[in-house]
Amino acid sequence: xxxxxxxxxxxxxxxxxxxxxxxxxxxxxxxxxxxxxxxxxxxxxxxxxxxxxxxxxxxxxxxxxxxxxxxxxxxxxxxxxxxxxxxxxxxxxxxxxxxxxxxxxxxxxxxxxxxxxxxxxxxxxxxxxxxx
Numbered sequence: 001x002x003x004x005x006x007x008x009x010x011x012x013x014x015x016x017x018x019x020x021x022x023x024x025x026x027x028x029x030x031x032x033x034x035x036x037x038x039x040x041x042x043x044x045x046x047x048x049x050x051x052x053x054x055x056x057x058x059x060x061x062x063x064x065x066x067x068x069x070x071x072x073x074x075x076x077x078x079x080x081x082x083x084x085x086x087x088x089x090x091x092x093x094x095x096x097x098x099x100x101x102x103x104x105x106x107x108x109x110x111x112x113x114x115x116x117x118x119x120x121x122x123x124x125x126x127x128x129x130x131x132x
Contacts, residue, residue, distance in 0.1 A: 023094040035082035056121030057112040061105035
């Protein structure tokens, strides 16, 4: 998972003119480790919900419940909490400054949109939900 994150950031941030080098998670803190493990544990369930159109990828690097029940809403909230912890760790550990969080979120949003399967819901840059 860490290797994937670094690769994603390298590709995404290198395409952003404001960044001259790649940024990654430099220290696997307990918070980062916990977030990565929790994301791995819920991956299959989240993948199923995306395939069913119940959960979609936003244009801000997070997931959103587009239907479902309280369990879906809880899963989405936990996923977004863990994603945010990872994004914040990248910003902090690379001394990017608070304003860079939006850029990191955007990089991840693009990667998630690009790797979404056909039929999954993704949010375009203007905020419209579309099926890929």
